[in-house]
Amino acid sequence: MAPRQRATILHADLDAFYASVEQLLDPSLRDAPIAVGEGVVLAASYEAKAFGVGAGMPGWRARQLCPGLRFVGGHFRQYQQLGDRVIDVCRDFTPLVERISIDEAFLDVAGSTQLFGSPAEIATTIRRRVRREIGLPVSVGVARTKHLAKIASQVAKPDGLVEVTPDRELEFLRPLPVGLMWGVGPATRDRLAGIGIHSIGDLAAAPSPLLQRLLGEAAAGKLGSLAGNFDPRRVESARRAASVGAQAALGVRDATPQLLRATLGYLADRVAARLRLAGQVGRTVTVRVRFKGLRSVTRSATLPVGVSTTLTLTELATELAGAALQDQGESQITLLAVSVSNLMDQSALQLELPLGLGDDRHRPGSARGASRFAVDRSIDAIRARYGREAVGYATVAFSGERRIPEEFRELAEHKEPR
DNA sequence: TCTGGGGTCCTAGGACCC
DNA sequence: TCTGGGGTCCTAGGACCC
Numbered sequence: 001m002a003p004r005q006r007a008t009i010l011h012a013d014l015d016a017f018y019a020s021v022e023q024l025l026d027p028s029l030r031d032a033p034i035a036v037g038e039g040v041v042l043a044a045s046y047e048a049k050a051f052g053v054g055a056g057m058p059g060w061r062a063r064q065l066c067p068g069l070r071f072v073g074g075h076f077r078q079y080q081q082l083g084d085r086v087i088d089v090c091r092d093f094t095p096l097v098e099r100i101s102i103d104e105a106f107l108d109v110a111g112s113t114q115l116f117g118s119p120a121e122i123a124t125t126i127r128r129r130v131r132r133e134i135g136l137p138v139s140v141g142v143a144r145t146k147h148l149a150k151i152a153s154q155v156a157k158p159d160g161l162v163e164v165t166p167d168r169e170l171e172f173l174r175p176l177p178v179g180l181m182w183g184v185g186p187a188t189r190d191r192l193a194g195i196g197i198h199s200i201g202d203l204a205a206a207p208s209p210l211l212q213r214l215l216g217e218a219a220a221g222k223l224g225s226l227a228g229n230f231d232p233r234r235v236e237s238a239r240r241a242a243s244v245g246a247q248a249a250l251g252v253r254d255a256t257p258q259l260l261r262a263t264l265g266y267l268a269d270r271v272a273a274r275l276r277l278a279g280q281v282g283r284t285v286t287v288r289v290r291f292k293g294l295r296s297v298t299r300s301a302t303l304p305v306g307v308s309t310t311l312t313l314t315e316l317a318t319e320l321a322g323a324a325l326q327d328q329g330e331s332q333i334t335l336l337a338v339s340v341s342n343l344m345d346q347s348a349l350q351l352e353l354p355l356g357l358g359d360d361r362h363r364p365g366s367a368r369g370a371s372r373f374a375v376d377r378s379i380d381a382i383r384a385r386y387g388r389e390a391v392g393y394a395t396v397a398f399s400g401e402r403r404i405p406e407e408f409r410e411l412a413e414h415k416e417p418r
Numbered sequence: 419t420c421t422g423g424g425g426t427c428c429t430a431g432g433a434c435c436c
Numbered sequence: 437t438c439t440g441g442g443g444t445c446c447t448a449g450g451a452c453c454c
Binding site for chain 3: 017055100101102103104182183184185186187188219284286296297298299300301302412
């Protein structure tokens with residue numbers, strides 16, 4: 001495939017998004033070190049980042065690093081709305097907008113330059129409009145591929161624009177730390193550092209058999225291609241999810257049958273409702289159990305037909321959790337997760353299955369499966385009118401204290417505007 | 419006083435089929 | 437007289453991303 005010759009891919013990335021929104025909503029927070037979140041930092045302002053505070057950090061650690069840090073509440077609805085508005089601005093310049101999270105998107109402006117000027121000019125206009133019309137800082141990278149544009153936007157932060165023209169690609173990349181590359185996280189970075197590879201230039205110079213041994217075939221291939229010939233992944237405006245899941249951190253709790261049933265019921269309810277909303281079912285159910293020390297185990301099962309009813313998913317998840325807990329020698333757990341994959345469109349004839357694992361009851365179209373599905377549809381309809389708290393299975397009421405508001409879960413569920 | 423919730427992709431081994 | 441190779445699906449774990 002011939003490489004793209006022009007740098008027409010933009011990566012637009014809102015700076016410290018949640019924190020910037022909070023500073024926009026409350027001017028007294030501007031220029032102040034703030035963190036969004038409570039037990040854990042969801043986002044930190046640049047003023048807080050200067051102290052080393054970062055997303056994912058435990059709250060107590062953040063306070064340690066930055067004594068003046070202010071924790072502020074999450075205006076989750078506003079995050080969604082403002083994020084949507086920024087994407088709308090992007091869509092004014094091209095229909096080829098691939099939103100990859102609430103606060104960032106790729107654009108392909110190859111077909112827009114007649115109308116709106118060069119890619120860099122388009123990037124400048126987008127940045128200006130987002131600042132003026134919405135009030136938020138956004139950084140933009142411009143390059144020939146998505147991967148490069150993304151690196152460029154990271155280099156552009158905060159509140160900047162970086163264009164990498166095709167003739168300057170290698171020169172641009174060489175001095176940058178390997179950690180800026182997609183797919184290089186802490187583990188890979190440490191492994192590379194262990195053999196003296198720190199910059200992308202170091203990586204490009206390393207013999208590929210060495211990288212393959214160290215990182216595996218796929219990772220080595222991907223990283224190698226970045227430094228040499230580029231993989232021009234298309235900007236895709238819509239992609240379907242491959243799995244749907246939910247999790248709940250519990251603190252340290254005894255894994256009692258009551259806790260398992262209540263928590264898994266709550267999680268299964270969230271997951272199954274989203275599947276039904278999307279008109280999908282999934283054949284593979286996975287449960288994850290986490291213990292103290294962040295160690296976790298998973299158990300999964302693949303069924304002959306897909307699931308999307310709350311009760312069936314709850315039963316399966318409970319069985320799988322039991323299997324995961326067996327032989328672990330742990331009575332205390334810190335997190336439960338339920339996920340459904342192997343998704344497919346629901347066809348009316350493929351109603352599931354009241355079942356247990358390993359028994360022979362998973363026949364499509366069974367009467368119990370159909371009635372469960374009907375019950376769920378009624379619940380869905382009531383919730384659509386009166387809100388999700390209006391009705392639910394009695395055992396599904398989540399017993400744990402909810403440390404994370406519903407709104408945050410909903411925010412994380414979808415990236416498309418609603 | 420060990421950390422949230424939503425995802426994707428890769429690897430390795432085993433079962434099974436031809 | 438137990439032997440080759442390739443493909444697909446499944447499971448469990450891990451790394452990574454926002």
